Amino acid sequence: xxxxxxxxxxxxxxxxxxxxxxxxxxxxxxxxxxxxxxxxxxxxxxxxxxxxxxxxxxxxxxxxxxxxxxxxxxxxxxxxxxxxxxxxxxxxxxxxxxxxxxxxxxxxxxxxxxxxxxxxxxxxxxxxxxxxxxxxxxxxxxxxxxxxxxxxxxxxxxxxxxxxxxxxxxxxxxxxx
Ligand SMILES: [Fe+2]
Ligand SMILES: [Fe+2]
Numbered sequence: 001x002x003x004x005x006x007x008x009x010x011x012x013x014x015x016x017x018x019x020x021x022x023x024x025x026x027x028x029x030x031x032x033x034x035x036x037x038x039x040x041x042x043x044x045x046x047x048x049x050x051x052x053x054x055x056x057x058x059x060x061x062x063x064x065x066x067x068x069x070x071x072x073x074x075x076x077x078x079x080x081x082x083x084x085x086x087x088x089x090x091x092x093x094x095x096x097x098x099x100x101x102x103x104x105x106x107x108x109x110x111x112x113x114x115x116x117x118x119x120x121x122x123x124x125x126x127x128x129x130x131x132x133x134x135x136x137x138x139x140x141x142x143x144x145x146x147x148x149x150x151x152x153x154x155x156x157x158x159x160x161x162x163x164x165x166x167x168x169x170x171x172x173x174x175x176x177x
Contacts, residue, residue, distance in 0.1 A: 033133035058083025
């Protein structure tokens with residue numbers, strides 16, 4: 001039994017505001033990729049899909065003279081840090097278990113190393129799945145952030161993914177008994 005669903009997170013006003021900024025279509029696509037990667041790699045599909053849905057929730061809009069400025073973004077961006085904190089706050093508000101909220105927030109924090117100094121990070125399987133899912137939906141020049149999806153279709157997709165997660169969690173329980 002999950003404490004909170006993807007639909008509850010997705011429809012929360014905080015998620016709505018910030019996912020509109022970074023792209024709902026991208027968030028949903030990454031969540032679907034994360035489901036499949038998680039299933040294949042025996043990673044919890046509940047945690048993976050939630051982290052994937054929220055991975056870019058920390059984005060700030062780097063505009064100069066009305067246009068997105070990649071220079072500014074590259075120099076000053078900390079969206080993964082901000083996202084981890086935002087995702088954690090949202091999850092706790094929505095009733096997520098604190099242990100899961102922590103794991104999800106850490107996967108959001110480590111979904112990209114673009115803001116970190118060079119070096120090797122030892123990622124957990126969950127963190128790897130979320131980073132891979134994000135890469136799988138990446139387009140040149142950050143165009144994946146601008147892909148549009150209408151709210152009705154977005155909600156249908158999230159509800160479908162919730163069902164897939166529930167089904168998979170039930171299967172995992174059956175297998176473990
Ligand atoms: Fe990102
Ligand atoms: Fe992303």
